[in-house]
Amino acid sequence: MLQILNGAHVAGAVSCLAQLGIPDLVEKGPKSAEELARQIGAQPEALYRLMRATACVGVLSEEPNGMFSETPLSAVLRSNAKPSLRGLAIMGGREWHGRGWSELDYSVRTGKQALEKIYGTHVFEFFKQRPEEAKIFNDAMTNLSTIDGPAVADAYDFGSISSIVDVAGGHGLLLATILQKNPRMRGTLYEEAHVIAGAPNGPLKPVMDRCTLLSGDMFSSVPAGADAYLMKHIIHDWPDDMCIKLLKACRASVNADGKLLVVDCVIPPGNDFFPGKFLDLQMLIFPGGRERTEAQFRDLLAASGWKLNRIIPTAAMDSIVEGVAG
């Protein structure tokens, strides 16, 4: 139990290490706390204590001579790592994130989003008002896409799809990965205007000749006339009524024989450890959504004019829930 209760401290320390850029600074070789403290402007003893703590969970290694060297777990927190989880680690240390989790009991008591209670606005409005936090969030999402993007592109045969819309696709890393693997396909990235603004210089740059960037509100409409509507980590952001609105808009817009491709984790039955069950709590606190079971996806699609055709697992935590016309 003590180990479980310590989890927040471990995550907090690792987030701080990433924020300070220490994993980047030990890439070229072992360094002492004194040298690193001078480089980043920190108090040497306090920095030593931080690194000693993260080293005991494998994030850095403390050598007998007091130097700290890179480990596979610290390497993935470097900004130049592929994949890099630095952005995700930094997001976990932001004030809004911590305050949200500190009010989980409010969300559990009421079923409402804690973040809206704390800041008086929905998390996606909050990001519109705070560009610095929006950048941290978008970077964290792109970090995750460096892992689940290739997993989705590898798991699904896109051969019959010549046009695809990535609905609320962030800066477009998943779409870029799919377009690169399928050279005859055309894609549309559909997002909120303030996110689209950051897309032209993002991961889609090498495939921009086959890609359209469009901004709009996905609950009002989605770009019409594509063979597939893809959405990763979107359905899990919203309660059923909002999802049905969005999925109906996709159903009305899709070409004949087209597909719906929902990429989210599918909660398995049983008590085995599944990190998506904690992501589900994050969905409760922040956007007010949920992770869903197969039966819940089946019902959601049926209520929106789709039929759940199959669920395709990927090498990442997410699965691809494929819908066809219902």
Ligand SMILES: C[S@@+](CC[C@H](N)C(=O)[O-])C[C@H]1O[C@@H](n2cnc3c(N)ncnc32)[C@H](O)[C@@H]1O
């Ligand atoms: C959890 S992120 C997922 C981003 C991306 N699909 C990914 O997996 O990296 C949710 C995205 O939904 C977008 N979004 C939220 N509300 C939206 C709306 N009404 N219309 C279009 N996009 C929206 C946000 O800007 C954000 O980028």
